[in-house]
Amino acid sequence: MARTDxxxxxxxxxxxxxxxxxxxxxxAAGAWWAVAGWFxxxxxxxxxxxxxxxxxxxxxxxxxxxxxxxxxxxIQEIVNIGVSQRREFGDVDATDPEVLAQTAMxxxxxxxxxxxxxxxxxxGKAFESRYRVADLEEILRDSAQxxxxxxxxxxxxxGVLTEKRGAIGQEAADLLxxxxxxxxxxxxxxxxxxxxxxxxxxxxxxxxxxxxANQDRNRKVNEAEGYxxxxxxxxxxxxxxxxxxxxxxxxxKIAAARGETExxxxxLREYEKAPEITRKRLYLETMEEILPDxxxxxxxxxxASVLPYLPLGAAKGGAx
Numbered sequence: 248m249a250r251t252d253x254x255x256x257x258x259x260x261x262x263x264x265x266x267x268x269x270x271x272x273x274x275a276a277g278a279w280w281a282v283a284g285w286f287x288x289x290x291x292x293x294x295x296x297x298x299x300x301x302x303x304x305x306x307x308x309x310x311x312x313x314x315x316x317x318x319x320x321x322i323q324e325i326v327n328i329g330v331s332q333r334r335e336f337g338d339v340d341a342t343d344p345e346v347l348a349q350t351a352m353x354x355x356x357x358x359x360x361x362x363x364x365x366x367x368x369x370x371g372k373a374f375e376s377r378y379r380v381a382d383l384e385e386i387l388r389d390s391a392q393x394x395x396x397x398x399x400x401x402x403x404x405x406g407v408l409t410e411k412r413g414a415i416g417q418e419a420a421d422l423l424x425x426x427x428x429x430x431x432x433x434x435x436x437x438x439x440x441x442x443x444x445x446x447x448x449x450x451x452x453x454x455x456x457x458x459x460a461n462q463d464r465n466r467k468v469n470e471a472e473g474y475x476x477x478x479x480x481x482x483x484x485x486x487x488x489x490x491x492x493x494x495x496x497x498x499x500k501i502a503a504a505r506g507e508t509e510x511x512x513x514x515l516r517e518y519e520k521a522p523e524i525t526r527k528r529l530y531l532e533t534m535e536e537i538l539p540d541x542x543x544x545x546x547x548x549x550x551a552s553v554l555p556y557l558p559l560g561a562a563k564g565g566a567x
Contacts, residue, residue, distance in 0.1 A: 286323050287311050291330050293373045294323040305373055326373035331437060336391055337363040339445045351447075352396050358404040363443040364416070366391050366423065368436050375433030386432055394423040395439070404446070409461055412441045 288294055294306040298321045306312055306323075337350035339361040350361040368387070370376045380386050398419045402411055420439040427434045518525040 286325070288325070292325050292327055294325055295374050295377055297322050297324070302374060302378070324373075324377055326370060326377060328370040328373055331367055331369050333365055333367045334387065334391075335363070335365045335442070336388070336395070337361070339363045339443050349392070352399040354399060354404045354407055355401055356403045359447055360399065360404055360407055361445045361447070362395060362399060362407075362441065364391075364395055364419075365440050365442055366420075366436065367438045367440075368434050370433060371435035372433035375431050377433075379431040379433065383432065383434070386427070386430055387434065390426040390430070391423055391439075394419050394426055398422060405461070407441075408444055408446070408458060412444065416440050 286294060288306065288309045290309050292309065294312070296303045296306060303321065338346055339350055341347045341350070347361065350363060351359055352362050353359060366387070376383055398415050399407060401418075402415060407415060416439045420436050423439060424436045427436065514525070514529070
């Protein structure tokens with residue numbers, strides 16, 4: 248009987264021990280999960296999840312997130328994306344020959360310019376920016392320098408120093424994006440801006456004179472274009488007015504000529520119907536137009552001679 252009780256006690260002890268071990272394991276798992284089984288993403292952050300070191304997924308929504316398996320089975324890499332960053336390249340006023348040499352670039356007409364520029368960029372793809380390249384900053388630096396040197400080499404020194412600076416920046420941004428995409432860097436280029444472009448110190452004064460002359464030329468051209476824009480509309484308006492007057496004069500003359508023609512044809516038709524009557528009427532109408540302006544002298548019929556005639560009206564008119 249005593250042996251039976253001892254056996255039962257041992258079974259109960261083993262059961263309690265197993266339950267205690269299970270409770271300890273569950274508690275340890277809960278504590279493990281509570282410590283390493285979750286993470287929080289702030290606005291603008293994404294998490295790259297690795298499981299046993301292999302890429303699993305990318306979490307993009309902000310807030311509280313639970314892992315499928317806590318660390319170190321699954322680990323997260325927090326990457327700040329969408330935030331614009333900027334990096335400046337070169338210093339045209341540097342005294343260090345090595346730094347100054349980095350800014351020296353050759354143009355298409357075999358001149359040297361010192362270029363200081365800025366690149367604005369952001370991380371677009373979290374996994375690529377973290378794991379596709381070994382040194383993201385180095386890739387960006389070398390790619391930006393290569394892109395800018397290639398674009399500067401396509402342009403003349405006058406274009407680089409003056410009117411093509413904006414176009415050069417856009418062209419360099421497009422080329423830089425192509426280079427970064429070829430490396431699968433995950434970076435997105437926002438813009439490239441030329442901040443300071445200077446010729447070498449030994450010829451800087453000469454180039455300043457050239458730039459000043461170009462500015463004067465552009466100012467004169469703008470003034471001439473402004474004057475032309477002011478004068479040409481008035482000249483065009485006057486020309487239009489003269490043309491309209493000429494057209495109106497032409498139309499009036501054509502209308503008058505057609506009226507005269509119609510009148511003559513109408514008289515011709517009447518003449519053909521009654522030649523004698525029409526002839527007499529034309530004669531009378533003509534006399535009616537002519538005689539009022541002609542001086543008339545009335546002579547009594549049967550008089551053998553004309554009495555001396557004193558034109559009083561003409562004399563009076565001459566006296567006037």
